[in-house]
Amino acid sequence: MAGRDRGAAAVLLVFGLIALEEARKLRFGSIAKPGPGFFPVVLAAAFSLVCVALLVNAVRARDGAAAPGARLGWRKIGAAMAALVVYALVLEPLGFVAATFALLLFFFKALERQRWVTAVAGSLVTALVTYLVFKVWLNVQLPAGPWSG
Numbered sequence: 001m002a003g004r005d006r007g008a009a010a011v012l013l014v015f016g017l018i019a020l021e022e023a024r025k026l027r028f029g030s031i032a033k034p035g036p037g038f039f040p041v042v043l044a045a046a047f048s049l050v051c052v053a054l055l056v057n058a059v060r061a062r063d064g065a066a067a068p069g070a071r072l073g074w075r076k077i078g079a080a081m082a083a084l085v086v087y088a089l090v091l092e093p094l095g096f097v098a099a100t101f102a103l104l105l106f107f108f109k110a111l112e113r114q115r116w117v118t119a120v121a122g123s124l125v126t127a128l129v130t131y132l133v134f135k136v137w138l139n140v141q142l143p144a145g146p147w148s149g
Helices: 002-023 038-060 074-094 096-111 116-137
Strands: none
Touching: 002 038, 074 096, 096 116
């Protein structure tokens, strides 16, 4: 299994680096005023870094030994997919912050078995930070839900 993990991580890393090279051809802009290349560059760089981490983890793993959390199981995959469908359905009526908080709380508590304090705090902070980044900083229109004025 580690050989397949190494191969998959290496192939994905190549795609990430190609995407990064192509994205660099677009005007980057600045953090205060991002250009059309800002998000593609940032996403391709982040994707490539994750692929490097996966590749390092796969190389360090002993053959035959599964990495911790490597086996999600079909139940968790099905639950995550169902949660994403529900999220898409409730995003408009509940609003971005409430729907995102509920989705992350489900992921943290039901799928990852985090403690309540960790799950609630992580969900709340992540939902609020993403709201601030997209709505306040980047001025992206997000569903407000019943709290819109």
